[in-house]
Amino acid sequence: MPVKTLVAALRDLPWPLRCASLLGWLGLIALERQLAAPGYCGVWVPSRPGGGWEALLGALWLNPPTLLLPSWLLMLLAMMSPLLADPLRLLWLRSLARKRAQILALFLGGYALVWLAAGLPLHLLGLALLTFSPAPWLAFAAACAAAWLWQTSSLRRHCLQACHRQARLPAFGWPAATAALRYGFAAGGWCVASCGIWMLPPLLAGPGHLPLMAAIGLWLLLERRRPDIPPPAQALAAPLRPAGRH
Template sequence: MGAYLIQAVTRGFLPWLILISLAGWGLLLGSVQMLSIPAFCGAFVPLAYAASWQGIEQALLFNPPRQLVVSWLSMLLAMTPLLLVHPLTYVWQRSLLRKRWQAVVLFVLGFTSVWTLTGLLLMTLVVAARVMFGVSQAMAFIVTLAVCLVWQASPLKQRYLNRCHHQPRISAFGWGFIKDCLAYGVVSAGWCVGSCWALMLLPMLAEQGHVPLMLLSMGWMLWERFKRPRPARWHWPRLFR
């Protein structure tokens, strides 16, 4: 892992990705804002009502879509850049000299598009959870924490994580080059979403300690991403192993 990071620094990606991540954290710290709970919420709101047009309308009134999108993009900018050290280095090395920046842009475009769409889904789940659980927000967090712990230990999670290390063939010229770079970004994001969705969702549902939880989640994602692939089976992740 150390050799790979040194190589990334040599290629110039790591410093830029760190700066981009820091910029994302700056945006988040400058506008930290938890999702608002609509006034109709009580101790518990029936699912049918939360999913009704009136429930959705009330939730969107307190949480405008533009605000949700900006919050998600800031979170994405803060937490995901350092996950791209390996794939960006790969597309850089596998592309012709005059096409390297095109390859990087195409990869990032594909990666970002998938995570942006995922954010819309996760934000919808967060708003729905806040509407349903009303003032009992701790319950939503506890349920999500339990789901996250089970997912982290599951074989499917490990399969997704292993696939994050996949490095496909990239054509040198023409439409094949464009398609391969863009597809690599899309596919990498898909495996990344499958691996990280629970860790991204957890801080979004926290009433207190939103930013520290984001830092812990990002640190955990980086730690497990730089580990070698391992057999997909049930196991509880350990820091020192």
């Protein structure tokens, strides 16, 4: 049962990752309360959607990437921490005790850098959808449709499976450090490729972006725990296949 699997996944999370995720959610809630006008990712919505390039430039001026950096970092902490249990456990077991903190820090640094780099194009895409759409709900619907189409693709399935690849991790010297950093880059890259598009709908969900982020985070955790779950389109089509054909 998916619910039992999800409960087991949450229960089995190491306590540091639970605390990190909780701190991220508390930070997002605190940041939400400090904002005067909830809207684009809790920041701002163009007063006249569909305004074209001038509206987009105005949106970029009012919402520079640096303004969203704190919320993006908190989002990473809240949503991505539970997804890192397996790679961090692997690094913990395959690293020397005296070098363990350094190895973990290098991995997390590489992982976070990839997600930070992905935040800028997602930010620009979200603002573009919002400013060129006739209505905010159309921008949100377009983002959900794009995420769903990617969710059902075989290429996305390949990216999800790549998230479970275990890297070769030397135990000594610079090879251990560089391998941990490369592992962080690779894990972050495959994670962005598989689920980065799901960060777009919350950017356009207005005041409801936090509950939507929580729902997406739980679904992503369930997927990581059960990578054998077929894409929704394949699951719906399975009963329609003739017997004996796969």
